[in-house]
Amino acid sequence: MQEYNVALIGNPNVGKKTIFNALTGTNQYERHWPGTQLAMQEGEYLHGEIIYHLYNLPGATTFLSDSPEAELANDFLCFRDIDATIIICDVTNLKNSLRLILEAMEISPNIILCLNFIEKAEKESLMIHYERLSRILNIPVIPNIKKSKHGLIELVDQLDYLVLHKKSGNNLITYPRNIEDAIGCIKT
Numbered sequence: 001m002q003e004y005n006v007a008l009i010g011n012p013n014v015g016k017k018t019i020f021n022a023l024t025g026t027n028q029y030e031r032h033w034p035g036t037q038l039a040m041q042e043g044e045y046l047h048g049e050i051i052y053h054l055y056n057l058p059g060a061t062t063f064l065s066d067s068p069e070a071e072l073a074n075d076f077l078c079f080r081d082i083d084a085t086i087i088i089c090d091v092t093n094l095k096n097s098l099r100l101i102l103e104a105m106e107i108s109p110n111i112i113l114c115l116n117f118i119e120k121a122e123k124e125s126l127m128i129h130y131e132r133l134s135r136i137l138n139i140p141v142i143p144n145i146k147k148s149k150h151g152l153i154e155l156v157d158q159l160d161y162l163v164l165h166k167k168s169g170n171n172l173i174t175y176p177r178n179i180e181d182a183i184g185c186i187k188t
Contacts, residue, residue, distance in 0.1 A: 003051045004163045005081060009073055009104060010088035011097055012059030015116040017041070019088055019144065020056040022152055040072065047156055050163070055080075061096065063103045077107045083163045084110040086155070091115040091128055091143070101137065105173050110162040113141045114155055 010016050020026070024043030041056040057076055058069035065071075077085065085108040089097035094115070105111060113133075121128060134141040140158045144151030174180070 001049055001051055002163075003053065004083040005053045005055065006159065007077060007080075007082050007085045007108075008054060008056045008088060009077070009085060009100065010059060011061050011090070011100060012069075014059070014088050014090045014097070015144075016056055016059065016088045018116075019086070019114065019152070019155075020054060022149070023052070023156075024054055040076070045156075047160065050160065052159070060100065062099050063107070074107075077104070082108060083166070084108070084112065084159055086112045086114055086159070088114045088116055088144075090117050091121045092117050092124060092126060094128075102173065105137070105139070110166060111139045112155065112158050112162065113137065113139055114151065115141065115143045118143045118145050118151075 008016050008020055020041060020043060023045040026041075026043055040058065043054045043056075045052040045054055055076065057073040060067065060070040060073045063070055063074040063077075076082075085104055087097070087101055087104055089101070101111075101113065115128065115130070128143070130141045130143055140162070142151055142155045142158060144155065175183070
């Protein structure tokens with residue numbers, strides 16, 4: 001059996017617990033007010049010969065805040081041995097998640113973007129080009145369709161692929177040459 005650690009992150013109230021509960025078979029209580037989820041939830045998901053240790057981190061809009069939620073999430077991603085990170089976003093308000101997505105891409109080399117509330121987006125006539133978003137961000141983008149559980153199957157298949165074909169390095173974002181040079185100077 002192979003074992004991998006996976007972090008679930010996202011803004012508050014984007015459905016992280018729903019995905020966590022679906023994968024782990026638990027029924028964590030849903031909280032929808034700020035400052036109530038300072039502890040993370042832990043659970044396991046068995047998929048074939050792989051055991052995933054899932055960590056549902058507190059909702060945060062950025063890792064750069066001094067809020068307890070942001071500090072816990074940032075410290076966990078930076079100092080724990082994480083094999084993959086699943087970022088869960090509300091597709092109807094994707095703009096609010098972009099900062100967290102980019103910050104996570106600087107910390108974790110194996111990221112999947114899971115978009116929730118697809119049904120709501122369709123009702124609001126929002127057109128999301130998933131493949132294009134995936135190409136732009138250079139990470140897998142999975143639309144999660146709650147009714148059919150299609151997104152969960154695709155999410156786990158993508159997770160299997162990522163952990164078995166780990167990317168190397170920590171920085172998936174390439175900045176302009178002068179910024180990369182400055183970062184190189186600071187590192188040495």
